[in-house]
Structures are given as C-alpha cells and as structure tokens.
Amino acid sequence: MSVTLTDTGLRVALPDGEAYFNAFWLRDNCPSSFDAETRERVFDICALDGDPVIAAAHVDGDALVVDWQGEDHQSRYDLDWLARCANGAPRPDAAAIPRALWRSDKVFQRFNRADLDCDQGRCDWARALIEDGVAIVEGLADSDAALTDLANLLGEVRPSVAGSYFDVRVHIDPVNLSYTAAELELHTDTPAEETPPGVQFLHCRANSVDGGDSLFLDGAAAAEDFRNEYPEAFELLATVTAPFYYEHDAFDWRARQRVIELDAGGAVSGLTVSQHMADVFDMPQDLLDRYYPAFVRFMRWLRRSDYLVRFRLNAGECIVFDNHRIVHGRAAYSADSGHRHLRGCYIDRGELRSTYRTLFRKTGQTAPKPGTIRAP
Ligand code: OGA
Ligand code: ZN
Secondary structure: OOEEEOOOEEEEEEOOEEEEEEHHHHHHOOHHHEOOOOOOEOOOHHHOOOOOOEEEEEEEOOEEEEEEOOOOOEEEEEHHHHHHHHHHOOOOOOOOOOOOOOOOOOOOOEEEHHHHOOHHHHHHHHHHHHHOOEEEEEOOOOOHHHHHHHHHOOOOOOOEOOEOOEEEOOOOOOOOHHHOOOOEEEEOOOOOOOOOOOEEEEEEEEEOOEEOOEEEEEHHHHHHHHHHHOHHHHHHHHHOEEEEEEEEOOEEEEEEEEOEEEOOOOOEEEEOOOOOOEOOOOOOHHHHHHHHHHHHHHHHHHOOOOOOEEEOOOOOOEEEEEOOOEEEEEOOEEHHHOOEEEEEEEEOHHHHHHHHHHHHHHOOOOOOOOOOOOOO
8 A cells, every 4th residue: 555544644655765744734735725826825724614634545656646525625746746845844945055154264255246137147146145144246336326236136125223225434423333433343233123134235435544444254153163162151142132222312222132043953043243232231130140251252252363354345345244144343444544435235134035046046057065156
C-alpha cells in the first residue's frame, strides 16, 4: 500500500521515504484552493461544516488523489510538490541567502550606478545587500533625485522619525548629534521607532572636510563571536528589552528593543545600539546588576579592532546597508575645513528581498553558492 490513512491524515510513499501529511493541511492546500489569476487562496477552510476528514486516497501516476468525507470534492496533489513540502520544509526562497559574516579586512562590493538599470546589475546589487548587508554605489549625480531614483530601484522610500529624507550636515539648532560636526558613536539608526528602518541609503553629496571618516562593522559577526565567549551576557541582551527615545520640542518617540535581534532560526539578524538614543534603563535594579555589565562588555566588544572598517565616503558615492545588521558611526570633523553633506533615506528589508526574488526569477538564475558573488 503506498497510502495509509491515519486518524489525523495520511502517510504516502515518496521517493525519499514515507511522509505524513495532516488532513487540514491537505484540504487547505488542494491546488483548487488557489485562484489562477491572483494566485491567492480563495478556499475558506473555516467555512466547512466540520473538520476535514479523508474518505479515501490513492496514488495515480505522479499524483496523490484524495476524496473528502461529506464533500463532493476530489483533490489531486503532485507527488514532487508533496516531497518538497514533506517534514515541514519551508518554501524554496531565493532570498534565503546565508549571511556572509565579515570582519575588519572586508572590502565592500562596489557597483556603478550606470550598471544598475539592467535586471542583472540590480539583482547582483540586491544580493550583495542581503549577503554582506552593505554595498557602495558609485557614480551618483549631485542631486536629490539621484538618491530617490537609486532607492526606487529596490523599493519605496519609507519615512522615519526624520521624515522621508534627512540631510546630515551641520544644522543651526540641531535636534540630534548627527546634525553637528561631533563624533557619532557606533549605532544603528532610529531605535525609538517601533520597527527601526530596514535598509539605509547615505548619499555623499560633499565631503571636503578634515575628519569625518565613516565607521562600519558587521553587527551579526561581532555578536556571534560574542555569543561564543560570553553566552550568558549574550542571552540577556537577546531577551531583555531596553528603552530608547528621541525627544525634542515637537516630538517624543519611545520604543523598547532587544540589543541583539535573532531570526527565527536563532542566528543574529541585527542589533539595536545607540548610546545617544538609549533612554534611562528602567529595568529592575537587581536585573541591572547583570544587564549593565553584559551591555558594557558587548559595547566594548564592538569597538575591538577585529570588526571595524574605517574609510572615507566620497562625493558621488552612496553607501547602502542593512540598518539592523550593520553598525555604523562617524569620526568627528572640523566644520570650518570644508563642506560635508550626506543625504539619507530608508526602504524596508522585506521589500529588498521581494525585489531580489523577482529579479532572480526574471534573470533566470539558479541559486549561486553563498560567497561566490564577487565585486564586478
Ligand atoms: C547618521 C549617521 C553618518 C555620517 O546621521 O545617523 O550615521 O557619516 N551619519 O555622518
Ligand atoms: Zn546613523
């Protein structure tokens, strides 16, 4: 017998061995559940009179055929498709590229703006952003539109605490440190938002000052190393939420974040660090006995020379990076020594991945092995 009915579903023989499928799952995912035009599910399992029960099932060629009790309905499932779904395997995802963790010897991938209008160029760039979390685009025009056009190659600009766009230069009456010439310690942007922005663009329009070097590190690499050395401190920073704020005359943003952000598989997907936007820690003082040493140990760990890439961003370049994974900062500069102007905006990480999946399909690629894409 290649099919065996059970109380809750059925077992079917597949090329890699027998696999079990639950009856609710089978009924809900009958191919007829999905609208051919919109591709959305149009079947409503909750509208059935009772729970779905399998009346009979058999294999017919390369399909599993199921008849349902109390329904005039037969389902036909492709066996290859069932094999791909067996054992709770997630749907194949071109964007599920393992992070290529990097350290201080990293050379960022560079792309020329002119090469990004074609699908293949855009796909390679999106892949670099998913894999490395950072890439530099060269050859941008000195205009506001150049930044919008670049961001729109991957997604829609999404507003933040600073509006849709922000201009990093010395402001009169600054509302945050980035609008001064002071050092900006290593941070991720706008942790006082419920969901801090995903992908950040910083378009360098002018940089003729003394100082102002860019400081970047891979927070996922640093935190994974930290986990190996100090597992208890890591655990605290990955579970306890800390308060962040951004407050001035006309606004008062607050949110709680975990300093270390984990993905569904438990790997580090990002950090939330910003000493200039960390609120007064309000955890119970006896928890702070453990939390503060862990926090300080981790913040010092990030400053180790093992992780930091220090460089000068030049006019016409735009650095694009994952605002959760990549920690960034800036050295102080001398405001009188020239001009420095970075214009920034954000898109969401989900949109980056959506664009990548679509381009991957359009360009007919087969999944490259992680770490095999090199700078063009
Ligand atoms: C910021 C920032 C970087 C820079 O404004 O949040 O990180 O180089 N600026 O000025
Ligand atoms: Zn920043």
